[in-house]
Amino acid sequence: MARDPARAAAGHWPRRPSGSLPFAVPQLRLDTPVQFLKGIGEKRAEAFARLGVASVQDLLFHVPHRYIDASSLTPMAKARIGDDVACVGTVISKGVLPTRKGLRIFHAVLRDQSGVLECAWPGQAFLDRVVTPGQLVLVAGPIRFYHGRQMAPRELLVLGDADDAAVAGRIIPVYPATEGLSHKQIRAIINQHLEAMVAILPDILPEPLRTRFNLPSLADALHAVHRPTSASEAERGRRRLAVDELLDLQLMLARARQVARAGQRGTRFVVHRTLTTQLREHLPWALTSDQKQAIREIFEDMTKAERMHRLVMGDVGTGKTVVALFAMLLALENGYQAALMAPTELLAEQHHQTLSKLVAPLGLVPELLLGRLGAADKRAARARLQDGDTSLVIGTHALVQEEVGFQRLGLVVIDEQHRFGVEQRAALMHKGDAPDVLLLTATPIPRSLALTRFGDLDMSILKTRPPGRGAVRTALRTPSHRNRVFEFVRAAAREGRQAYVVLPVIEESERADLRAAETMATELTAKWPEVRVGLVHGRLKAPERDRVMRAFRDGEVQVLVATTVIEVGIDVPNATVMVIEHPERFGLAQLHQLRGRVGRGERESHCILLTASGDVLERLRAFTQTNDGFKIAELDLEERGRGDLLGARQSGGVDFKIARFPEDTDLLGEARALARAVLDADPTLTKRENKALRARALARYPRGEVLFRVG
Numbered sequence: 001m002a003r004d005p006a007r008a009a010a011g012h013w014p015r016r017p018s019g020s021l022p023f024a025v026p027q028l029r030l031d032t033p034v035q036f037l038k039g040i041g042e043k044r045a046e047a048f049a050r051l052g053v054a055s056v057q058d059l060l061f062h063v064p065h066r067y068i069d070a071s072s073l074t075p076m077a078k079a080r081i082g083d084d085v086a087c088v089g090t091v092i093s094k095g096v097l098p099t100r101k102g103l104r105i106f107h108a109v110l111r112d113q114s115g116v117l118e119c120a121w122p123g124q125a126f127l128d129r130v131v132t133p134g135q136l137v138l139v140a141g142p143i144r145f146y147h148g149r150q151m152a153p154r155e156l157l158v159l160g161d162a163d164d165a166a167v168a169g170r171i172i173p174v175y176p177a178t179e180g181l182s183h184k185q186i187r188a189i190i191n192q193h194l195e196a197m198v199a200i201l202p203d204i205l206p207e208p209l210r211t212r213f214n215l216p217s218l219a220d221a222l223h224a225v226h227r228p229t230s231a232s233e234a235e236r237g238r239r240r241l242a243v244d245e246l247l248d249l250q251l252m253l254a255r256a257r258q259v260a261r262a263g264q265r266g267t268r269f270v271v272h273r274t275l276t277t278q279l280r281e282h283l284p285w286a287l288t289s290d291q292k293q294a295i296r297e298i299f300e301d302m303t304k305a306e307r308m309h310r311l312v313m314g315d316v317g318t319g320k321t322v323v324a325l326f327a328m329l330l331a332l333e334n335g336y337q338a339a340l341m342a343p344t345e346l347l348a349e350q351h352h353q354t355l356s357k358l359v360a361p362l363g364l365v366p367e368l369l370l371g372r373l374g375a376a377d378k379r380a381a382r383a384r385l386q387d388g389d390t391s392l393v394i395g396t397h398a399l400v401q402e403e404v405g406f407q408r409l410g411l412v413v414i415d416e417q418h419r420f421g422v423e424q425r426a427a428l429m430h431k432g433d434a435p436d437v438l439l440l441t442a443t444p445i446p447r448s449l450a451l452t453r454f455g456d457l458d459m460s461i462l463k464t465r466p467p468g469r470g471a472v473r474t475a476l477r478t479p480s481h482r483n484r485v486f487e488f489v490r491a492a493a494r495e496g497r498q499a500y501v502v503l504p505v506i507e508e509s510e511r512a513d514l515r516a517a518e519t520m521a522t523e524l525t526a527k528w529p530e531v532r533v534g535l536v537h538g539r540l541k542a543p544e545r546d547r548v549m550r551a552f553r554d555g556e557v558q559v560l561v562a563t564t565v566i567e568v569g570i571d572v573p574n575a576t577v578m579v580i581e582h583p584e585r586f587g588l589a590q591l592h593q594l595r596g597r598v599g600r601g602e603r604e605s606h607c608i609l610l611t612a613s614g615d616v617l618e619r620l621r622a623f624t625q626t627n628d629g630f631k632i633a634e635l636d637l638e639e640r641g642r643g644d645l646l647g648a649r650q651s652g653g654v655d656f657k658i659a660r661f662p663e664d665t666d667l668l669g670e671a672r673a674l675a676r677a678v679l680d681a682d683p684t685l686t687k688r689e690n691k692a693l694r695a696r697a698l699a700r701y702p703r704g705e706v707l708f709r710v711g
Helices: 005-010 039-048 055-059 124-128 183-199 207-212 218-226 231-263 275-282 289-300 321-330 345-362 375-387 420-428 447-454 477-496 516-528 540-552 588-595 614-624 627-646 665-681 688-700 701-707
Strands: 066-069 085-098 102-110 116-122 133-145 150-151 155-161 169-175 310-313 337-343 366-369 392-395 408-413 436-441 458-462 472-477 498-502 531-535 558-560 574-580 603-612
Touching: 066 231, 085 116, 085 124, 085 155, 085 289, 102 124, 102 133, 102 558, 133 275, 150 540, 155 183, 155 420, 169 183, 169 231, 183 218, 207 392, 207 665, 218 231, 231 665, 231 688, 231 701, 275 321, 275 345, 289 310, 289 458, 310 321, 321 337, 321 345, 321 408, 321 436, 321 458, 345 366, 345 392, 345 540, 366 375, 366 458, 472 477, 472 614, 477 574, 477 603, 516 531, 516 558, 531 603, 540 558, 603 614, 614 627, 688 701
Parallel strands: 116 150, 310 436, 310 458, 337 392, 337 408, 366 392, 408 436, 472 603, 498 558, 498 574, 531 558, 574 603
Antiparallel strands: 066 169, 085 102, 085 133, 102 116, 133 150, 133 155
């Protein structure tokens, strides 16, 4: 059978005929099960399966997660007290020593050519079953004085037997391992089969593109990651593999963007400078440079024949709503209607109040369409939209109901777009004849993740806060300061200001030492009879939750005890204090969103973090030192990892095996440029030289098949 490089790239080969013997493998193929490779067998294949390795191709791309530079280790005789060093030596003795307090300490004495070194692991007696005399091990940690020179290793790695010359003076790859399959065994198996596996793997990235972006061949990259001669060589190889991984995603995103733009022609708006200029003249403040740039980018999109599909990502308080208003007025001055959809009635009401004040000098009256309106009011509002009597409407999901129609919808603005389902967003977009689409989000994420989540959108970034906003001072406090902190809250309420008290749980739990929102609200109400205390949390029914939040907005509630339901969507300029209990239970990005609820007026505001956990003080101190949401998102990414950041709190991420963020952000840009270069010349990837790229991308993202059916 002739080889098909596209199918080979995707790992698709015809399976053995039913009934053939399991050992009858005439030729190594990418989809050959690993159990048929020499040195593996059924038992080890089961262990490999736990690592996600089922085939030869999986094994080839099971890359090391770190390396040990055995060529720059510290000789044991030169390890001095106070140094933090890494050493490799042979275990010459070991044992477990008990202490009078019942602590068991594992001891081992290591020797290299220069001398010996004693190592101690308090409370880790189990190592007695792992470490045996004669083994070659690597240890790393500080050297201290304890009855002599001693290391307290923070890392222990069993390299092999004392006569294992393969590690001497080398860069040692350390692979993800599992029970029953050590990293040394994986290293030996991959090393044994590396040449044969590399030989059958086609490099599907066209050579002109490799040359253009200065990328090594795939064969060279795989040799570099599995058999590096230096740390820089290993990193160069890994980055080539990461580019391939990122390229598959960017091909899908770029193709989605092509299809979205070509599928329906948009409206070519003309900048008449009537309503938009009037708004600029009547604004009570000057636009920031970020706002001006975003408006320019939006206007450029809206004046093109292609449909606009742009995301405005702005930190809290950077003025996204005003930017969106300029876009809506451009649609209006061209005789079209504009609709803004918000995720909650409270947020829709806030937008309506804000926009009504801003457009009043222009003679415009925005419509407000909410689910809680009476039947007669809804019918009247829908009739005005259908007849074109209303040109600007703000609402919730009520806008997407079947009975709502528009006479000439030209622009759709969706606020906090991640709070809506795909179907809801699509339903509003289909209310008109291919209206332009502007998405808003107040959740800053690092550029690297933005390009993986929103790579099919054009993006505008807002970082600068408009003038006239009070600064927010953030402080970290411990339980010893609790009384002073809450007296500060009480004093603020007495002075006519308002405050939030945020907790991570609703009710007391025997299994969690956390102050619950319900308990806190009860305590404050009893202790502060002169202060009006409110409570909101996720279990409240939406009408009751909105009633309490409206009362807080209108000043009827002075202190609002809440869970994270107030993270987005409430704007109370008079709220100047926020206390967050157990901040260690929140991600840094979420803490920043919470902090964004204060500092929305002219007065200085305070965000106070109350924690009893000493383990998290460093990360919380880092949070207190910046108000830049994008910097905080980067800190969150570095601390918790991309997977967690894009998990429950920021869904929609893509899982990468080789690419790492934020250090691979530059590679993401290269991958995006590669994808555009390929798709500009071959939009459906049907040319012979690109078929393998298409097959590999679809193997990774099968749902993208529909994107490449469109010519």
